[in-house]
Amino acid sequence: MTTPDAAELRRRTQDLLAAHPPVTTDRTDFLRARFDAGLAWVHYPAGLGGLDAPRSLQPVVDAELAAAGAPDNDSRRIGIGLGMAAPTILGYGTDEQKQRFLRPLWVGEEVWCQLFSEPGAGSDLAALGTRAVRDGEDWVVDGQKVWTSSAHLARWAILIARTDPDQPKHRGISYFICDMTDPGIEVRPLRQITGEAEFNEVFLTGVRIPDSRRLGPVGEGWKVAQTTLMNERVSIGGARIAREGGMIGPVARTWRERPELRTHDLHQRLLTLWVEAEVARLTGTRLRQQLVAGQPGPEGSGMKLAFARLNQEISGLEVELLGQEGLLYSDWAMRRPEIVDFTGRDAGYRYLRSKGNSIEGGTSEVLLNIVAERVLGLPVEPRNDKDVAWKDLAR
Secondary structure (H helix, E strand, O other): OOOOOHHHHHHHHHHHHHHOOOOOOOHHHHHHHHHHOOOOOOOOOEOOOEOOOOHHHHHHHHHHHHHOOOOOOOOOOOHHHHHHHHHHHHHHOOHHHHHHHHHHHHHOOOOEEEEOOEOOEOOOHHHOOOEEEEEOOEEEEEEEEOOOOOOOOOOEEEEEEEOOOOOEOOOOEEEEEEEOOOOOEEEEEEOOOOOOOOEEEEEEEEEEEEHHHEEOOOOEHHHHHHHHHHHHHHHHHOOOOOOOOOOHHHHHHHHHHOHHHOOHHHHHHHHHHHHHHHHHHHHHHHHHHHHHHOOOOOHHHHHHHHHHHHHHHHHHHHHHHHHHHHHOOOOOOOOOOOOOOOOOOOHHHHHHHHHHHHOOOOOHHHHHHHHHHHHOOOOOOOOOOOOOEHHHOOO
């Protein structure tokens, strides 16, 4: 099949709209039809929501659909599936796994979560202690995970567990797809400083996972997880946004609408952060263009670092700009939200929630090491546990 160009993608999109008018077509039916037409993510293989087209042509499809008022798949609600599970399944899944999981994932019929971090293995994720023991055609999993976004909504989870404690920590891990409705899974909310509980802790007790839901070879889960983690950092720090999108937007809007709040010092700080936010946005655009040539690399860690720092500095400036109003907080009610809405909430929420940006998706300290070693080529930090069996590590 010839690789589609922009004109061909526009034609295919118009054919989709003609066959499934957004005004009269059920939302889910339209999204399924879009996936089947190869217009979900055009760079994916034909038959899996794509057309083997260049990634850079996706905006052509998106613009046509937006102009026609077509529904989207609410990417904020299913971001873990789209940004982390899907590329991992595409890279390491069997044909059966790709056919089973990618369509309902993209359409949003099935929400995903990530069972990676543990109470004793957050920054040092490879030290994880959740065990998966082979029992015939199944793996029996016992352990605890933490900081699990959307676990209270999820049908499926991407899970890494230790399958060989006699191997060094990076080499005794395997990667699984876990059904969150299976017996032995308990999800408990973790209430955050915002008052909400978008995060959870997850307890796994005797959970049976068929070997057919393993991604990649036994013992090579750390390699598979790198695909997940690199894509996670790009999806967090390199998301496609318009100018003055994200956190800088509400501050700039307040500045224009409330001249009585302005001071010279705040003006200088706002200008600096506006420029930095625009540089980060354009850098994210360049990073996405580079992805046309392959999978994301460690550069995404740099983007995620900038995202965390900028969000925290911008939200701090916003609270200061608003003065006494910035000290107000609208609602401490305990909720378990479906999405994280930075721009739809008040300044106090943005200030508190942004503190988590330097932890989620890899702590800033760990990402600094990745950038130093894998981007800048600086000497590797000395580690004395790389060749020690996990069971012999001090805890």
